[in-house]
Structures are given as structure tokens and as C-alpha cells.
Amino acid sequence: MIPISSPHNPRIKQIRALRHRKERDRTGCFFVEGLHAVAEALHLQAPVETLVVAPDLINSSYGYELVEKACQSSAPCLTVTKEVFASLVPRDATQGIAAVVQQRWGKLTYLNPPPAHCWVALESVQYPGNLGTILRTSDAAGGTGLMLIGNTTDPYDPASVRASVGTIFAQQLIRTNIAAFTNWIQHHDVCVIGTSPAATLDYRAIPYPKPLVVLMGSERAGLSPAMQDLCYAIVHIPMVGRSDSLNLAVATSLLLYEVFRQQ
Amino acid sequence: MIPISSPHNPRIKQIRALRHRKERDRTGCFFVEGLHAVAEALHLQAPVETLVVAPDLINSSYGYELVEKACQSSAPCLTVTKEVFASLVPRDATQGIAAVVQQRWGKLTYLNPPPAHCWVALESVQYPGNLGTILRTSDAAGGTGLMLIGNTTDPYDPASVRASVGTIFAQQLIRTNIAAFTNWIQHHDVCVIGTSPAATLDYRAIPYPKPLVVLMGSERAGLSPAMQDLCYAIVHIPMVGRSDSLNLAVATSLLLYEVFRQQ
16 A cells, blocks of 8 residues: 655644644544553554554554554555654654554543442543653553543643553543532442642541542642532641642642542 | 833843753753742742743733832842743743743752752653642642652743742752762762652652652663662552553652651
């Protein structure tokens, strides 16, 4: 098969447009690149729409095997030159395999959380890198997934997908708003723990019964009063020095590892 | 004073060039922007070379007070239009105050660590965002500073400075190489704890005596064998799920908070 060599090819232009949220929202798809991430997509049976392979960039036996496995899946496979591949992957176009995958969103309405589950709910999170890093830690610490409340950044943003290191296919994602989240909390037996620098309770001083929602505020504003009212307890992470806050992904990770430790 | 209105003004061009490592290395200076970061620089008596103020963007009493305080310092103050300010701060040019500050580097040779000190040593760290986030957590958890070993990214990169949220002025920084670090460890009574996903020891299962160096490998390759040989113990952070590693700033933060907890 002759590889696509024009970065202006209509299909390539469509795929490239997925770096914009508008196009991701319109199509319900996102773009993921790299050997590990595509392997995770296939292994976890993510709904892959199209595979993109630049044969010139595949140079390991692991890479060849993955391409072979990928091409046996039902998704169509576009073969492209390394220049076209680089036009799709601005940052580090060295691995030669990528995919367009359908987004998967759960519905809060239908969620009846099993007893052992732990969710992270993020209110108005802004930075996709933080979101992807939280997906990665949640996966590592046995979390179920993320609830995104209000006006948040997109977990399918390229920076989030990259920071998630493939765990975007393993974690569940739910998008909701304050009213629906409040209503859901009121009708389910779920423990909600929030964080605030103003809280007096140390995050290591309380038990975290499950099912659990760890509720984190935005990078700039923290948790809104409406969200704080939903919490069974609000904890803080002790700090000395000059900082008055931690990076959101770091703070969430410390909470998740405390929950994990208590198991 | 008439504000500088040309983004081609030679002094403005010099300042803008500080976004490149080559220019930072050549001049020994870096650029920092935002009310909080400049306030920290002044409060901690960082060697400020030049202040940059866009009066049109200052709109809070805190901002006015800071500018007044800043202009009373010995550093010259450049007044610029908001357009020129935006040309210096590509991402979020809303706060109207910035500074050029001299870098501060400590020397490992002269370091005789006091008993209570905890350092993070990073081997070949690649991403400035991670580096800045580690500075922020180290400050919050009572750490002393960072030792950067080998070919690492620059803590004075704009992304690192931004992620440090002002703590770059509070934390100590040392740049060294494997040979010098090895020699220093051999001649000082310091406990070195490393991390590796292959280790069997849980990071919460050991004591962290001080003075302490927490040694972390690079994002891609982890700790090199030469560095592992220097460690008193090598620990791992338990993980379930699909990940085989955590984000470097998250992993370092979990270690630092375990050290902090044990105090």
C-alpha cells in the first residue's frame, strides 16, 4: 500500500483537527499516539476508529508485532509517511503508531457505585496535564475513574491523553454539573471527602469508607461553597515553607495514596 | 515616565530572549512574572536585576502596593505598555509585573548538610513542569532543595518557574554530575534513598533518617545502576491497575510526604 504523503490529505486534515476541542466535541473522537498508548487501547478494547501507521518509524520487534495486531483489528489502517505522521504529532513523532478512538463517557444517573469503588470528582479543573496525571495516579492507586464537574478542561485533550500514559482507556469518565452531582450524592450512600487549605483536619487522620468520592477544587479557586456543603469531611494536607497550596495532581495523588494505604 | 511601547526595544528583546536556555546560561539570569512570584522574590531578597511593570495591567490594591515596594528596591524598573508586557509573557499576561532575577546555584563541594536537612536529587530529569512541581512540594514538605545530576532540564525554564509558584526563591539548587555526587556521598554521613518500580521494599515501610537525599531517576529511564549503587535502600511505590509507573513529580511528592509524616 502506498503511504499517504500529503499532509493536506482530507482524512489527515480531519485527524489533525482533533487537537482542537471543538472538533473532538463534534466527532466524539480523540487522537492518541505512541506504542504503549495504542497497545493499551487495543488491549482494553477501546473503540478504535482508525489506526495510523508510519512504517518508516517502526523499528522494534515490539513495534512490528503491535502494528500486526492492530491491523488485524476491525479498524481501518491508514499508512502514512513519517512527514505526515510528524504533522499529526507535533511533539515527539518517533513511535510511528497512533489511533483515532471514540470517547467513552459514563452517565452519572445510571451510576450505582459498588462498595469498593473510589472516584475522584474534580470541580472546574483547568489544566489538561493535571487531569491526565490524576488519571494515571487514580489507576495506580486502585481508583475507578473521574467525575468532571462544571466547566472543566477536556480529558481527551492531547496533553491530558499524553499525561495519562494509556490509563485514559482504563479509567471511567463522567461529565456532570453541580446540580446533577448534588442530586446524585443525596440519593446514594457514598462518602464524599473534600480538601481545602483552610480545613483543620489532617488528611491522614480520618478513615475513608467506600464507596468514596474524593472531591477536589480547581487550581485557582479550590472547592466552591456549594461543593464543600456536600462533604462528609473536609481535610487539609499539612504544609510548611512558603507555599500555600500544592499542585492539584500532587494533592489528589497524596489523598488517593492515603485511601489506598488504608485498604 | 513614558512606558516602553516597542516590543523591538533592545532591552525588551534581551529579556524576551531569556525564554531560551542558551541566553539564560549566558547571562546567569531568568525571568519571572506574576504578583505572587515577584512578591516572593522581593520577600526572600532574591537578586533582582530589573523589574518590569505594565501600569495598565495593575488593578488591585495588592498590585499597587507591590509595585511601590518593588520600585523602592535597588533594581531598575522598566515601565512598559500592556502590549510589550504581553510580548514577554506569552501565556497569561494579566498581572502586569515581572522581574529579571539572577540565578542562584549552590556548590556541592561546600555543602555540609545540617542534621535536619532533606534534599531531592534528580538524575537527568527532562520536563521543566515536573521540576517546578517538585520544587513546590519540596518547599511544602520541609525539603531543603534540589540537586540536579547530569543532563537535566533547567529549573529556570519558564515552565519550571511557573510550576514552582514562587518556591524557586525559597529552595536551594545545586547542579552536579555523577562523579562529583558519588564523591560527595562517600565523604558525608548522608542517607540516600532511591526509588525503582523493581524494588521490593514499600516506601512506607522504612525510616528516613536525616540528613537525607531522596534520589529519583529520569521520567523515561529511572535511576541508573551507578546511582542505585549509592543508595542505602531502594523503595517502590505500590501500584495496581495498568500503570507501571507514576508521574515523576507525583512519585517524588509521595516520598517527600512520607519523610515529612515521619518527623
